[in-house]
Amino acid sequence: MWKWLHPYAKTERTYHLCQRLLPWFSVLGLAVILFATVWGLAYAPTDYQQSEAYRIIYVHVPTAVLSKSLYSAMAVAAFIGLVWQVKTSFMAMMALAPIGATVTFISLVTGAAWGKPMWGTWWEWDARLTSQLILMFLFLGVISLYKAFEDKQQAGKAAGVMAIVGVINLPIIHYSVEWWNTLHQGATILKLGKPSMPPEMLWPLLLSILGWALASGAIFLLRMQNEILQREIKRPWVVALAHKNSALSKGK
Amino acid sequence: MYFEDINGFLDMGGYGLYVWLSFGSGALSLLVLWLDSLFSKQRLFTQVLSEQTRQARIKSAAEKSAAAEQSAAAEQSAAAEQSAAAEQSATAEQRTNGETI
Amino acid sequence: MAALMAILKRDLALAYRQRAELMQPMLFFILVISLFPLAVGPEPKTLQLIGPGVIWVAAILSSLLGLERLFRDDFQDGSIEQLMLSSTSLPAAALVKVVAHWLTSILPLIILSPLLALFLHLSEPMYWALLKTLLLGTPLLSLIGGIAVGLTVGLNRGGVLLALLLLPVFIPLLIFATSAVESASMQLQYSAQLAIIGAMFLFSLALAPFAIAYALRVSQT
Numbered sequence: 387m388w389k390w391l392h393p394y395a396k397t398e399r400t401y402h403l404c405q406r407l408l409p410w411f412s413v414l415g416l417a418v419i420l421f422a423t424v425w426g427l428a429y430a431p432t433d434y435q436q437s438e439a440y441r442i443i444y445v446h447v448p449t450a451v452l453s454k455s456l457y458s459a460m461a462v463a464a465f466i467g468l469v470w471q472v473k474t475s476f477m478a479m480m481a482l483a484p485i486g487a488t489v490t491f492i493s494l495v496t497g498a499a500w501g502k503p504m505w506g507t508w509w510e511w512d513a514r515l516t517s518q519l520i521l522m523f524l525f526l527g528v529i530s531l532y533k534a535f536e537d538k539q540q541a542g543k544a545a546g547v548m549a550i551v552g553v554i555n556l557p558i559i560h561y562s563v564e565w566w567n568t569l570h571q572g573a574t575i576l577k578l579g580k581p582s583m584p585p586e587m588l589w590p591l592l593l594s595i596l597g598w599a600l601a602s603g604a605i606f607l608l609r610m611q612n613e614i615l616q617r618e619i620k621r622p623w624v625v626a627l628a629h630k631n632s633a634l635s636k637g638k
Numbered sequence: 639m640y641f642e643d644i645n646g647f648l649d650m651g652g653y654g655l656y657v658w659l660s661f662g663s664g665a666l667s668l669l670v671l672w673l674d675s676l677f678s679k680q681r682l683f684t685q686v687l688s689e690q691t692r693q694a695r696i697k698s699a700a701e702k703s704a705a706a707e708q709s710a711a712a713e714q715s716a717a718a719e720q721s722a723a724a725e726q727s728a729t730a731e732q733r734t735n736g737e738t739i
Numbered sequence: 740m741a742a743l744m745a746i747l748k749r750d751l752a753l754a755y756r757q758r759a760e761l762m763q764p765m766l767f768f769i770l771v772i773s774l775f776p777l778a779v780g781p782e783p784k785t786l787q788l789i790g791p792g793v794i795w796v797a798a799i800l801s802s803l804l805g806l807e808r809l810f811r812d813d814f815q816d817g818s819i820e821q822l823m824l825s826s827t828s829l830p831a832a833a834l835v836k837v838v839a840h841w842l843t844s845i846l847p848l849i850i851l852s853p854l855l856a857l858f859l860h861l862s863e864p865m866y867w868a869l870l871k872t873l874l875l876g877t878p879l880l881s882l883i884g885g886i887a888v889g890l891t892v893g894l895n896r897g898g899v900l901l902a903l904l905l906l907p908v909f910i911p912l913l914i915f916a917t918s919a920v921e922s923a924s925m926q927l928q929y930s931a932q933l934a935i936i937g938a939m940f941l942f943s944l945a946l947a948p949f950a951i952a953y954a955l956r957v958s959q960t
Contacts, residue, residue: 423661428639428647438651445664488671495667496660503656509857511781519773526766533759566777601668608675615682619689628686 395472397614398623404607404614411607415600422593430587439503444590446496448598449489450514453521454556456486456602460528461553464546476542477617479549480532481609485602487525493518513567517560524552538617742827743835750839753812761843764805768848771797772855783860790859791869791920792913797855798848798873799880799909803902805844806884809836810892810955819892819955829955830948833885837951841881849873861920868923872916875936879912882940882947889954912936 394400426444433440460482467475497515498508509515528545535541583591618624641647650657754761775793779785813819813836822832852873856866887904891897919932 427657427661428641431640432651437653439653439656441650441657442660445660449664485671488667492664492667495663499656499660499663503653507783507860509860511776516777523766523770523773526762530759530762530766563777567781569780605672605675608672608679612675612678612682615679615686619682619686625686625690628683628690631683632687 395474397474397477397618398621400474401611401614404611408604408607411600411604415597415602415604418593418597419601420597422590422597426587426590426594430590431584433587436504439500442496442500444594446493446500447591448595449493449496450518451595452598452602453486453490453493453518455599456482456489457521457524457549457556458553460486461549464549467542468546468550473539473542473617474614476546477613478606478610479546480529480542481606481613483525483529483532483545484609485605487522487529489598489602490518490522490525494522511567513564516563516567520559520563521556524556528552742825743831746827746832746835747839750836751843754839754843757808760808761805761847764801764844765847765851767804768797768801768851769855771800772858776858786859787861787865787924790856790861791865791924792917793859794852794855794869795872795913795916798845798877799906799913800902801848802845802877802880802884803905805840806881806888806901806905807898808844809840809881809885809888814892814958820959823956823959829952833889833951833955834948837881837885837947840885841878845877845881849877862924864923864926865920868920868929869916871933872919872936875933875940876912876916879936879940879943880909882943883908886947886950886954889951889958891958892955893958912939 394403423444427441430441430444432438460479463475463479463482466472467479494515497518501510501515502508528548531548532541532545535544615624615627648654648658772793775789776786779789810819813822823829849870852870853866856869861869884901884905887901888897891901891904894900915932915935919929919936922929922932
């Protein structure tokens, strides 16, 4: 059933696939993010409880959702790499990791910026922010582990194991942090939970999620190409590409 | 448009700092990530090309030294021939000198 | 003098190339501090009570982690031996290496400290006191730590031994630093504590380089 995927275990094939997909993902990603953000910022109605501050949702929720899906994608790539010994899968995993770390970071910063007007403090140890912080640690751990190895084959396998350990732990961490939070429920009741949204608020939110996903996809394609180039740097097809690239820029 | 004017839009009901801080940091982080990925690609291509020139330089240097060795060897054998020839003519001269005396 | 500047530049350049390794103590610092709210609950008053102590203990433990690389690579490739044979004064060179180490391993922790003060809900006067104790006290960690690292650099399993050697010695620093922040939280003066930390710093600045040089010679034989 997966035979059609087999050619993409070859780095050259995958590189050119990324090249073909890149313009679509970048243009669409940018366009959808801009469209959805402007819609959410300027055209969506206001929230009666949180006034205009709720609009942070249009960047906080997409990045939070993406952070979890990117980690899962990273773990899937790790699994495929470890079980079927596919080098390109490990490259995909490491291409995803910095993107995941970045969107997790954005979700933390926007969460804090949302918390300040709502709770009165920039940081609050609530269930969601704490889970995001731990997710951030998991991403940074996988990246640090990969960078600690000289031999990138070994590095991929080690980082892959850590990614999988992390993904199994994610639901456990999530539920234990939620349980911890109910135990220590402070006087401040957070209103960052999933509000029941009217469609005029929901549509820009869904579109934002799509836009961020597409933009992350575009950056993933770029970084995947970089991983491939780095590993295959001495191959003739890479050399030919480099020459073509310099000819193009000189021609400009 | 939900807001009456641009000022209302920027002010965000008093929460302008937090809203724009959020979207600003999101945009900035995404931009930095995207630029880093783009520049890495350029750097990798430059690295490939400089490695190529370096290899070419090493190759031509190796060829030159090999060629130099060959010509040095050729010179040596030519010089050896010359000195051998010179010796022969010197001994021949001695013999003729000896004979005339 | 030029030789010492060269050593400083070299150490800084090497550290820059090992950026990924330098990140590890920083991540450890943030992680350890994050464990405490999870362990004792997020109640701001509790966190404020334990905050200064937690940040200082985490700083000490993180600096212990980063201390090993002070002499390890140079010892293994023979640079320390070269240094001993050269005309440069070994104590001066050791001091310069300690400075480079502080700049690359401990200063980042201090730069992160505002974020961590935020995590533990420290008040503003408390944070300023904390910052002063960190700036005055962490060089002590590098200086005295350098002595123990010089002694254990040749050993195979020096890691935990290093901690066992250094933690008792760091206790006075911990006591005075946290006392200073506690006084700040009660709006009291804390110049006495800072003065004592300053005295310990100057004392070790004067003597530690010689002890480190001696320790390196002991390890080299």
